[in-house]
Amino acid sequence: DAGVTQSPTHLIKTRGQHVTLRCSPISGHKSVSWYQQVLGQGPQFIFQYYEKEERGRGNFPDRFSARQFPNYSSELNVNALLLGDSALYLCASSLTGGSVEAFFGQGTRLTVV
């Protein structure tokens, strides 16, 4: 079975640009969460979606947005990129929003120059 897949794996963007990151959850999983991991830190929660509705939002500016599609895949959008947005962006899927176990993808490494 395929795990959580994220695309692209690596990305370089210029300050001020916007970026879209994509995530496909494990088949049958209806919840997707997004995390940002800056070098040397643990992942920080950005959003959770369950059944296509936002169920949780972390302490991130409005430049960050996300959505979940009818097939439960998800996109994370970041506008007006700053140098500080450089990080590993992780997607996690779970069966339901409150499932015990979350399954993470390998992440998208975003570099803002």
Next chain:
Amino acid sequence: DAKTTQPNSMESNEEEPVHLPCNHSTISGTDYIHWYRQLPSQGPEYVIHGLTSNVNNRMASLAIAEDRKSSTLILHRATLRDAAVYYCILRGRNTGTASKLTFGTGTRLQVTL
């Protein structure tokens, strides 16, 4: 969210047991204790979780103090593949359709021959 405290790093020899401590003195009665680990260049992966009783699975054991203010993740025989950052996370029981994982900085485990 209640906070956890872990040592920044630990070392172990291969084939020996490893005890990874976690302090969570402000844990509430409904908080579960979760452990995730993150291998190099990968997303975090679930290891184990528990509430009050000690727990065992194929990956590890979780020993929970009687007052629940601390816990220990036990790897019975460390291998080189266990070298990773280990995160101790508290998570509320009744999260319904929404739940997030609040990661700290974790413990970096080094395993040597």
